[in-house]
Amino acid sequence: MAQDKVKSTLEEPTRQQLLEAAGAVFAEHGFRAATIRQICQRAGANVAAVNYHFDGKAGLYAEVLRYAHHCAEERHPTGVALDKSLTPERELELFVHAFLQRLFDEGRTAWLGKLMSREMVEPTTVLDSVVEEQIKPNSQRLQHLLRRLLGARPSVERVRLCEMSVVSQCLFYHHCRPVISRLFPGFDFSTAALRRLAAHITQFSLAGLRRAKKERV
Amino acid sequence: MAQDKVKSTLEEPTRQQLLEAAGAVFAEHGFRAATIRQICQRAGANVAAVNYHFDGKAGLYAEVLRYAHHCAEERHPTGVALDKSLTPERELELFVHAFLQRLFDEGRTAWLGKLMSREMVEPTTVLDSVVEEQIKPNSQRLQHLLRRLLGARPSVERVRLCEMSVVSQCLFYHHCRPVISRLFPGFDFSTAALRRLAAHITQFSLAGLRRAKKERV
Amino acid sequence: MAQDKVKSTLEEPTRQQLLEAAGAVFAEHGFRAATIRQICQRAGANVAAVNYHFDGKAGLYAEVLRYAHHCAEERHPTGVALDKSLTPERELELFVHAFLQRLFDEGRTAWLGKLMSREMVEPTTVLDSVVEEQIKPNSQRLQHLLRRLLGARPSVERVRLCEMSVVSQCLFYHHCRPVISRLFPGFDFSTAALRRLAAHITQFSLAGLRRAKKERV
Amino acid sequence: MAQDKVKSTLEEPTRQQLLEAAGAVFAEHGFRAATIRQICQRAGANVAAVNYHFDGKAGLYAEVLRYAHHCAEERHPTGVALDKSLTPERELELFVHAFLQRLFDEGRTAWLGKLMSREMVEPTTVLDSVVEEQIKPNSQRLQHLLRRLLGARPSVERVRLCEMSVVSQCLFYHHCRPVISRLFPGFDFSTAALRRLAAHITQFSLAGLRRAKKERV
DNA sequence: AATGAATGAGCCTTCATTCAT
DNA sequence: GATGAATGAAGGCTCATTCAT
Numbered sequence: 001m002a003q004d005k006v007k008s009t010l011e012e013p014t015r016q017q018l019l020e021a022a023g024a025v026f027a028e029h030g031f032r033a034a035t036i037r038q039i040c041q042r043a044g045a046n047v048a049a050v051n052y053h054f055d056g057k058a059g060l061y062a063e064v065l066r067y068a069h070h071c072a073e074e075r076h077p078t079g080v081a082l083d084k085s086l087t088p089e090r091e092l093e094l095f096v097h098a099f100l101q102r103l104f105d106e107g108r109t110a111w112l113g114k115l116m117s118r119e120m121v122e123p124t125t126v127l128d129s130v131v132e133e134q135i136k137p138n139s140q141r142l143q144h145l146l147r148r149l150l151g152a153r154p155s156v157e158r159v160r161l162c163e164m165s166v167v168s169q170c171l172f173y174h175h176c177r178p179v180i181s182r183l184f185p186g187f188d189f190s191t192a193a194l195r196r197l198a199a200h201i202t203q204f205s206l207a208g209l210r211r212a213k214k215e216r217v
Numbered sequence: 218m219a220q221d222k223v224k225s226t227l228e229e230p231t232r233q234q235l236l237e238a239a240g241a242v243f244a245e246h247g248f249r250a251a252t253i254r255q256i257c258q259r260a261g262a263n264v265a266a267v268n269y270h271f272d273g274k275a276g277l278y279a280e281v282l283r284y285a286h287h288c289a290e291e292r293h294p295t296g297v298a299l300d301k302s303l304t305p306e307r308e309l310e311l312f313v314h315a316f317l318q319r320l321f322d323e324g325r326t327a328w329l330g331k332l333m334s335r336e337m338v339e340p341t342t343v344l345d346s347v348v349e350e351q352i353k354p355n356s357q358r359l360q361h362l363l364r365r366l367l368g369a370r371p372s373v374e375r376v377r378l379c380e381m382s383v384v385s386q387c388l389f390y391h392h393c394r395p396v397i398s399r400l401f402p403g404f405d406f407s408t409a410a411l412r413r414l415a416a417h418i419t420q421f422s423l424a425g426l427r428r429a430k431k432e433r434v
Numbered sequence: 435m436a437q438d439k440v441k442s443t444l445e446e447p448t449r450q451q452l453l454e455a456a457g458a459v460f461a462e463h464g465f466r467a468a469t470i471r472q473i474c475q476r477a478g479a480n481v482a483a484v485n486y487h488f489d490g491k492a493g494l495y496a497e498v499l500r501y502a503h504h505c506a507e508e509r510h511p512t513g514v515a516l517d518k519s520l521t522p523e524r525e526l527e528l529f530v531h532a533f534l535q536r537l538f539d540e541g542r543t544a545w546l547g548k549l550m551s552r553e554m555v556e557p558t559t560v561l562d563s564v565v566e567e568q569i570k571p572n573s574q575r576l577q578h579l580l581r582r583l584l585g586a587r588p589s590v591e592r593v594r595l596c597e598m599s600v601v602s603q604c605l606f607y608h609h610c611r612p613v614i615s616r617l618f619p620g621f622d623f624s625t626a627a628l629r630r631l632a633a634h635i636t637q638f639s640l641a642g643l644r645r646a647k648k649e650r651v
Numbered sequence: 652m653a654q655d656k657v658k659s660t661l662e663e664p665t666r667q668q669l670l671e672a673a674g675a676v677f678a679e680h681g682f683r684a685a686t687i688r689q690i691c692q693r694a695g696a697n698v699a700a701v702n703y704h705f706d707g708k709a710g711l712y713a714e715v716l717r718y719a720h721h722c723a724e725e726r727h728p729t730g731v732a733l734d735k736s737l738t739p740e741r742e743l744e745l746f747v748h749a750f751l752q753r754l755f756d757e758g759r760t761a762w763l764g765k766l767m768s769r770e771m772v773e774p775t776t777v778l779d780s781v782v783e784e785q786i787k788p789n790s791q792r793l794q795h796l797l798r799r800l801l802g803a804r805p806s807v808e809r810v811r812l813c814e815m816s817v818v819s820q821c822l823f824y825h826h827c828r829p830v831i832s833r834l835f836p837g838f839d840f841s842t843a844a845l846r847r848l849a850a851h852i853t854q855f856s857l858a859g860l861r862r863a864k865k866e867r868v
Numbered sequence: 869a870a871t872g873a874a875t876g877a878g879c880c881t882t883c884a885t886t887c888a889t
Numbered sequence: 890g891a892t893g894a895a896t897g898a899a900g901g902c903t904c905a906t907t908c909a910t
Contacts, residue, residue, distance in 0.1 A: 013873095014873075014874075015873095030249075030338070030339065032247075032249050032250055033249050035899085035900065035901085036900080036901065036902090037899090037900075037901090045874080045875095046874060046875050046876070047875090047876080047901085047902090048874075048875065048876075048902085048903080048904090049873090049874065049875085050901090050902095051901085051902060051903075052873075052874070052875095053873090056901080056902075057900095057901065057902090114338075117337070117338050118338055119395065120334070120392055120393055120394075120395055120396070121247070121331075121334050121335055121338055122247065123395040127395060127396075127399070128399065131396055131399040131400060132399075135396060135400065136400060139400060160401060160404075161414075161417045161421075162421070164386070164389055164390070164397075165386050165417075165418065165421050167389070168385045168386045168388070168389030168393075169381070169382050169385045169386065171385070171389065171392075171393070172381055172384070172385030172388065172389070173381070175337055175388075175392055176337055176385075176388070177337075178336065178337055178340040178344060179337070179344075179348055179352060180381075182344070182345065182348040182349075183348060183352065183353060183356060184377060187377075197378075200378045200382070200429075201382070203425075203428055203429070203432075204378075204379070204382050204422075204425035204426075204428065204429065205421075205425065206428070207424040207425045207427065207428035207429075208420075208421035208422065208424045208425050210424065211420055211421065211423070211424030212420070212421065212424075215420075231890085231891080252882085252883065252884085253883075253884060253885090254882095254883080254884095262891085262892095263891065263892045263893070264884090264885090264892085264893085265885085265886080265887095265891075265892060265893080266890095266891070266892085267884090267885095268884080268885065268886080269890075269891065269892090270890095270891095273884080273885080274884065274885095448869085448870080464683075464772070464773065466681070466683050466684050467683055469903085469904065469905085470904075470905060470906090471903095471904080471905095479870085479871095480870065480871045480872075481871085481872085481905090481906090482870075482871060482872080482906085482907080482908095483869095483870070483871080484905090484906095485905080485906065485907080486869075486870065486871090487869095487870095490905080490906080491905065491906095548772075551771070551772050552772055553829065554768070554826055554827055554828075554829055554830070555681070555765075555768050555769055555772055556681065557829040561829060561830075561833070562833065565830055565833040565834060566833075569830060569834065570834060573834060594835060594838075595848075595851045595855075596855070598820070598823055598824070598831075599820050599851070599852070599855050601823070602819045602820045602822070602823030602827075603815070603816050603819045603820065605819070605823065605826075605827070606815055606818070606819030606822065606823070607815070609771055609822075609826055610771055610819075610822070611771075612770065612771055612774040612778060613771070613778075613782055613786060614815075616778070616779065616782040616783075617782060617786065617787060617790060618811060621811075631812075634812045634816075635816070637859075637862055637863070637866075638812075638813070638816050638856075638859035638862065638863065639855075639859065640862075641858040641859045641861065641862035641863075642854075642855035642856065642858045642859050644858065645854055645855065645857070645858035646854070646855065646858075649854075664894095665894075665895075666894095686878085686879065686880085687879080687880070687881095688878090688879080688880095696895080696896095697895060697896050697897070698880085698881090698896090698897085699881085699882080699883090699895075699896065699897075700894090700895065700896085701880090701881095702880085702881065702882075703894075703895070703896095704894090707880080707881075708879095708880070708881090
């Protein structure tokens with residue numbers, strides 16, 4: 001009905017409001033420190049709503065992590081059908097740049113980064129499914145690209161090590177930001193800076209990959 | 218009394234016991250989730266002891282972080298006077314290997330890694346002094362080494378980027394361990410594995426550095 | 435609609451389903467501990483159904499108690515027109531046996547016993563009408579029988595005391611079951627056991643009644 | 652110190668206050684319905700005191716049951732060394748009278764009766780130890796007396812049945828009080844009434860016992 | 869007649885801190 | 890120097906009830 005339409009545009013349903021509020025609060029304070037009162041107040045909902053809709057704080061958290069993934073994926077699709085005519089070198093640069101952009105995006109996408117950082121320090125049961133459904137596909141896509149760059153028949157081990165060398169250089173800027181900002185006060189993560197960062201990481205890694213290509217195994 | 222003397226030699230003083238207990242508990246559960254009762258029980262002390270000796274939970278935490286640094290430094294001195302006859306390439310490998318060993322050490326040294334990981338996610342005021350007193354000296358020592366490898370007059374920016382490329386590859390294995398163990402179940406961090414890891418990171422990075430050496434700026 | 439008709443013949447109406455479910459749940463958990471959700475889930479009804487049909491939890495409870503009486507009465511009619519040719523001694527045995535059977539029956543009849551036990555500990559307003567409509571008639575029937583056994587003109591007081599001596603011996607096995615099963619682990623309440631129990635209580639009581647018959651007052 | 656003495660007479664220690672308050676509240680409302688706020692307010696203590704001293708509501712309840720037993724035992728010792736010159740008949744009357752007095756005593760002793768009634772309806776784990784430590788000894792003392800009255804060699808079963816016939820007649824007045832007061836409004840439990848009650852139960856039971864003595868087995 | 873969503877009061881428990889000793 | 894008792898704030902959760910449909 002038209003009425004429904006009006007309602008759905010004016011006032012988001014409670015469940016959705018809770019997800020939004022919880023995403024922000026969990027990202028900022030972590031699972032433990034976040035209080036459902038805080039979340040509910042922000043969502044304009046009753047404290048009991050969380051238990052009604054998500055069966056408790058833990059259930060809400062699990063749903064939030066899935067929701068954050070969904071939002072991030074929608075905004076920065078990782079499965080971009082890249083132009084087939086691109087060289088693998090160019091493709092790597094695009095991958096690195098996209099990765100960095102995602103890590104330093106604002107809004108709902110930022111939740112994911114913060115939530116995942118917290119998961120690294122204190123994994124919950126949700127991490128299992130996140131790795132399986134989200135991270136593994138990305139990992140395999142990157143490995144496929146690296147194999148093209150490594151040529152011949154690189155060992156599984158070598159591909160993994162190279163993959164981690166590439167990924168680690170991207171994640172570092174997100175993960176160690178508190179130290180970076182204290183160590184190099186001028187360091188920023190503007191659009192232009194991210195582009196320079198992507199260029200460095202790509203060049204550095206391509207050289208490393210070429211070196212690895214020569215090695216046996 | 219004589220009795221007191223005996224006690225102080227046989228049992229560690231309460232203050233020390235608290236530091237030890239708190240280190241383990243904070244590392245395992247984090248600042249928030251750790252409870253004073255848990256720490257005091259482990260230390261065989263009264264619940265009020267923390268407030269008495271450290272003026273509250275926060276004070277104890279700050280002291281623990283300093284203590285953990287002290288212990289780690291004692292066990293894995295970073296300022297080792299390396300043999301001057303070593304090539305910078307060999308020196309880099311030794312640095313990387315030592316870094317990895319420290320990250321995957323057990324015991325009190327492990328606290329530091331875990332505590333620092335938590336600081337990355339939720340920095341406290343203690344981080345400022347830790348960066349200044351502990352991390353910055355290490356950073357400069359590494360930059361000095363990298364300048365020898367980059368030759369000519371690399372820009373400050375370039376040295377920093379290369380430094381982070383090297384460091385990130387080491388930290389990654391510690392920081393993302395929960396994902397690695399889920400993604401690559403066989404992956405281990407035995408002594409032998411750490412040596413292979415150090416070799417890969419060094420070779421990969423040396424190639425990247427040589428590439429960077431050719432670039433201007 | 436025809437569909438409704440089918441539904442109403444195949445499935446019990448919601449109201450009835452709620453009574454059945456509530457009977458079981460109240461008997462098992464008591465008024466306070468029983469939850470409306472538990473009852474409604476068991477009845478396959480909505481959480482609001484109880485308020486709709488019975489105007490709240492208390493209203494449902496009152497209705498359940500009446501319903502349980504109705505069911506128990508249907509199954510073990512207490513007003514059985516006993517064969518006039520029976521001796522009062524034999525009649526007493528039949529009464530005692532029937533009472534015990536009712537107390538240890540299963541199914542809906544069991545609800546009543548459990549609910550009444552709970553009423554003894556924490557009487558509700560419903561107890562007034564239950565005593566008036568259900569217990570008093572039974573009491574008077576038993577008193578009539580006892581007067582035949584006591585002969586002459588026993589005082590009201592004496593009849594009452596004898597009545598309670600008889601009834602108490604029956605109720606005890608139901609009421610103190612938790613202690614009995616702990617004190618005498620082998621004690622059971624099988625059909626045969628109930629018959630032996632009835633025999634003992636009857637003989638014991640008949641002796642007591644004969645003794646009372648001799649007393650004045 | 653004198654000061655301690657003053658304190659201990661003027662203000663009871665918190666733990667004791669809690670036991671007193673909890674005894675009254677648990678007896679009146681039952682374990683579930685009783686709230687620790689209610690108890691703590693009555694005891695003039697903080698809500699956290701219950702967790703501190705008794706490790707939660709359940710722990711407090713267990714302790715209260717033990718405390719109530721202790722108080723009842725102190726006030727109505729069951730192990731009274733009866734005059735050896737008494738006949739078993741007279742001894743039975745004293746036992747029955749003492750039992751009734753205990754059941755209808757006021758104050759702390761009343762708690763025990765109410766708490767035990769509730770345990771019959773909804774046994775907790777505490778019941779096990781209560782039966783073992785409190786009820787079983789009493790049971791055996793009564794059985795010893797009954798054997799003297801039954802003479803010869805009565806079967807275990809017969810002694811048990813007679814024991815329960817005696818005990819049930821006493822407990823009934825306590826347990827079914829709500830029904831009794833509705834059925835026989837004039838019935839009271841004054842000191843005089845309890846004496847008459849004891850006389851009736853004793854005479855009634857002695858006749859039953861003499862009858863049982865004649866039976867085989 | 870019946871329901872899914874939402875509410876607000878209340879409960880038990882945990883915890884860092886303080887106080888008197 | 891060190892402690893056991895006690896505190897008050899706050900948190901997650903449960904539950905009977907109500908409301909709009």
